[in-house]
Amino acid sequence: SSELTQDPAVSVALGQTVRITCHGDSLRIYYASWYQQKPGQAPILVMYAKDNRPSGIPDRFSGSSSGNTASLTITGAQAEDEADYYCNSRDSSGYHLVFGTGTKVTVL
Amino acid sequence: QVHLVQSGAEVKKPGASVWVSCKSSGYSFTNYYIHWVRQAPGQGLEWLGQINPNNGDTRYPQKFQGRATMTRDTSMNTAYMELRGLTSDDTAVYYCARLAFGSRISSHFDHWGQGSLVSVSS
Numbered sequence: 001s002s003e004l005t006q007d008p009a010v011s012v013a014l015g016q017t018v019r020i021t022c023h024g025d026s027l028r029i030y031y032a033s034w035y036q037q038k039p040g041q042a043p044i045l046v047m048y049a050k051d052n053r054p055s056g057i058p059d060r061f062s063g064s065s066s067g068n069t070a071s072l073t074i075t076g077a078q079a080e081d082e083a084d085y086y087c088n089s090r091d092s093s094g095y096h097l098v099f100g101t102g103t104k105v106t107v108l
Numbered sequence: 109q110v111h112l113v114q115s116g117a118e119v120k121k122p123g124a125s126v127w128v129s130c131k132s133s134g135y136s137f138t139n140y141y142i143h144w145v146r147q148a149p150g151q152g153l154e155w156l157g158q159i160n161p162n163n164g165d166t167r168y169p170q171k172f173q174g175r176a177t178m179t180r181d182t183s184m185n186t187a188y189m190e191l192r193g194l195t196s197d198d199t200a201v202y203y204c205a206r207l208a209f210g211s212r213i214s215s216h217f218d219h220w221g222q223g224s225l226v227s228v229s230s
Contacts, residue, residue, distance in 0.1 A: 033216035035153075042203055042223050043153065048216035086153050090215060096169050097143065097215060099153040 003091050004032075004100035011106040012077045022070045022087030022100045030090040032070035032100075034063065037084045046085075047072055074105070082107045110134040112204055112221035119227045125192040128224045130204030137185040138162040141207040143217065144178060144189045146200040154200075158207070159187055194228045201225050 004024040012018035022032050031050050035043035045054050047063040050070070060078070064071045070089070074081050087100035115129040130142060144156040157168035159178040166178045177190045187204060202224045205217035 029213060031214040033214075035217070037153075042220040043217075044220070045216055045218055048208070049210065049214040054218065088153075088216070095167065097155045097158075099145070099155060102152040 003098050004087055004089060006085075006087060006100040006103045008101070009104040009106065011108055012074070013108050014079065015076055017073065017075045018077055018105060020072045020074075020085050020103045020105065022072075022089075023068055024089065024098075024100075025068055026090055026092045026094075026098075027065065027068050027070050030094070031065065032063075032087045032089045034070075034072045035086045035088065036081075037086065038082075043086065077105075077107050079107050081105060110206065110219045112206060112219055114202075114204060114221040114224045117225040117227070119229065120194050122195055122228060122230055124194050124228075125190060126194060126198075126226050128189045128191075128202050128204075128226070130187045130189075130221050132185045132187070132206070135206075137180075138182055140209075142178075142180070142187040143205050143207055144176075145203045145205055145217075147203070147223075148197070148200040151200075156189065156191075156202075161187060191226075194226075196228050198226065199228045 034047040036046045037043040046057050050065045051063040060076045062073045085103045091098045111133045113131045118126050120126050138161045143158045146154050159166045161180045180187045204221040206219040208218035
């Protein structure tokens with residue numbers, strides 16, 4: 001079982017804001033990274049070290065962290081943001097990595 | 109430009125073993141850890157372990173200890189993952205991913221292979 005838990009699904013109206021959360025005790029120590037995955041494609045990195053966006057990722061994506069929760073926010077969601085999103089971090093031991101359970105984002 | 113190119117799809121019978129390769133280009137292969145991640149049909153991402161291409165050191169989660177082996181060939185800039193004792197539960201897309209430089213408290217994968225489908229069926 002995953003040590004990082006996410007809501008299974010969220011929906012957002014086109015142009016509105018949605019926040020995806022990731023909960024886990026290890027997040028009190030380690031930063032989460034976030035990956036977007038569309039059907040049939042490999043994941044791509046969209047956020048790391050709490051609030052760092054890789055080049056090429058739109059600035060409507062932002063990240064934050066507090067306590068045992070990391071968050072990825074999409075401000076002004078676009079149709080192309082519809083995808084599965086996974087958080088990732090180290091486990092409580094610090095020796096292994098673990099993925100969150102994943103959140104399916106639907107843009108209405 | 110960084111590329112991770114994986115081997116093709118495999119069909120295996122229960123009990124068999126499978127090798128998946130991941131050829132790196134566009135960067136210094138020995139400077140970045142390679143991790144392996146899998147995704148069963150309709151399921152989430154699962155971490156399988158890591159290899160340090162510089163010295164071959166590996167680390168696996170307990171679930172895959174003794175069943176997965178990760179190796180590398182530095183002359184070919186290629187990492188390999190072997191999984192033994194396959195069952196239908198191992199049917200999945202297997203990805204390799206490069207761990208970016210970070211800090212002790214920050215780990216993230218900046219490049220991924222295209223994925224290799226492994227199907228296990230009698």
